[in-house]
Amino acid sequence: MVIVSQVPIAVSKAYCPGHVTGFFSAQNQGDPDLDFKFQGSLGAGFSIDRGIISTVRVFPSSDMNYEIKLNGMLDCELRVSKYVTEYYLSLIQKPVLISIDHESNLPIGYGLGSSGSAALGLSYALNEALGTGLSSLQAAQMAHQADIVCNTGRGTVVSEYTGGVELRTSIGGPGVCRIQKTELSSEWCAVILCMEPIKTDIFLSKYLGGSKFSNINEVGKQMVKQLGQSMSVEKFMDFSFKFASLCGLTEGKCKEPLAHLRSKGLKSSVALFGHTLFTLIPNYQLGQVIDILKRYQGELIICHVDNLGARILKKVR
Ligand SMILES: Nc1ncnc2c1ncn2[C@@H]1O[C@H](COP(=O)(O)OP(=O)(O)O)[C@@H](O)[C@H]1O
Numbered sequence: 001m002v003i004v005s006q007v008p009i010a011v012s013k014a015y016c017p018g019h020v021t022g023f024f025s026a027q028n029q030g031d032p033d034l035d036f037k038f039q040g041s042l043g044a045g046f047s048i049d050r051g052i053i054s055t056v057r058v059f060p061s062s063d064m065n066y067e068i069k070l071n072g073m074l075d076c077e078l079r080v081s082k083y084v085t086e087y088y089l090s091l092i093q094k095p096v097l098i099s100i101d102h103e104s105n106l107p108i109g110y111g112l113g114s115s116g117s118a119a120l121g122l123s124y125a126l127n128e129a130l131g132t133g134l135s136s137l138q139a140a141q142m143a144h145q146a147d148i149v150c151n152t153g154r155g156t157v158v159s160e161y162t163g164g165v166e167l168r169t170s171i172g173g174p175g176v177c178r179i180q181k182t183e184l185s186s187e188w189c190a191v192i193l194c195m196e197p198i199k200t201d202i203f204l205s206k207y208l209g210g211s212k213f214s215n216i217n218e219v220g221k222q223m224v225k226q227l228g229q230s231m232s233v234e235k236f237m238d239f240s241f242k243f244a245s246l247c248g249l250t251e252g253k254c255k256e257p258l259a260h261l262r263s264k265g266l267k268s269s270v271a272l273f274g275h276t277l278f279t280l281i282p283n284y285q286l287g288q289v290i291d292i293l294k295r296y297q298g299e300l301i302i303c304h305v306d307n308l309g310a311r312i313l314k315k316v317r
């Protein structure tokens with residue numbers, strides 16, 4: 001890449017949390033005429049205070065070009081970010097060179113919403129840096145479209161846009177999906193054991209095309225209804241475990257640590273979609289949970305719920 005001037009004409013930075021889906025129900029798939037705003041999923045999950053900071057620098061240039069780095073590395077397979085960038089390039093007239101840096105502390109492919117987080121933070125940062133003038137809602141809708149087109153998520157972007165523990169009670173992207181949000185204080189923490197990744201696009205294609213799909217989807221829908229009547233972390237964890245079992249995920253890599261925690265009376269489940277065990281616990285149980293989970297292989301993440309959702313951190317134009 002040739003940068004014509006070393007001084008950017010605009011810089012913008014946005015942060016987007018990661019997210020864990022506990023259970024979901026995806027409908028309205030396969031309708032190519034349906035506006036992306038009206039596509040998505042019902043479900044429940046929570047945003048975490050680990051995520052992706054996306055920085056956009058715009059340089060004057062003789063032609064239109066861009067480069068994207070993830071944690072300093074070029075040439076990663078970042079199709080969601082490419083989709084978002086190309087959308088914004090189509091909105092501007094003058095040639096510029098855009099340099100994008102994603103600084104991520106989310107492992108990719110473990111059901112922690114990395115694709116949605118990259119898409120949403122980047123959409124905010126590009127909108128600011130390029131002065132494309134979308135509202136933050138429109139920028140979030142654009143990211144939601146990217147996640148759906150790339151088949152890397154359905155309800156992740158609207159959840160990360162909202163923050164907190166969310167219950168998505170109607171299908172749609174930001175501005176359309178109805179959400180019941182519960183904030184969780186720092187007296188609660190999430191412990192997450194990332195054992196092995198699962199590609200969301202592959203799992204979703206199998207799941208949506210599988211024979212058990214309509215049954216599992218109906219269960220997800222009923223869970224949304226029941227949790228809506230009385231929301232509690234315990235109930236969310238129970239529903240999530242049941243849902244992950246129906247998807248066959250509790251019999252995989254997570255089986256042993258799930259059973260180990262359960263034998264001590266601790267609830268846990270599997271993040272969709274990854275071989276990723278998670279639990280939401282009051283802080284006083286943290287020591288006990290770590291003692292158990294540190295015996296298993298994988299990256300152990302200890303974090304809190306992000307109650308704010310995605311946000312712009314800095315703009316210089
Ligand atoms: N930081 C990132 N920047 C851009 N694209 C990303 C980033 N992280 C993930 N992706 C894209 O999302 C895909 C993984 O998404 P997915 O399987 O849904 O995992 P996750 O559960 O972590 O969201 C990657 O193959 C990549 O195309």
Ligand SMILES: CC(C)(COP(=O)(O)O)[C@@H](O)C(=O)O
Binds near residue numbers: 024
């Ligand atoms: C479960 C999933 C379809 C994918 O989630 P992730 O892999 O974390 O992007 C999510 O977007 C949802 O609709 O709830």
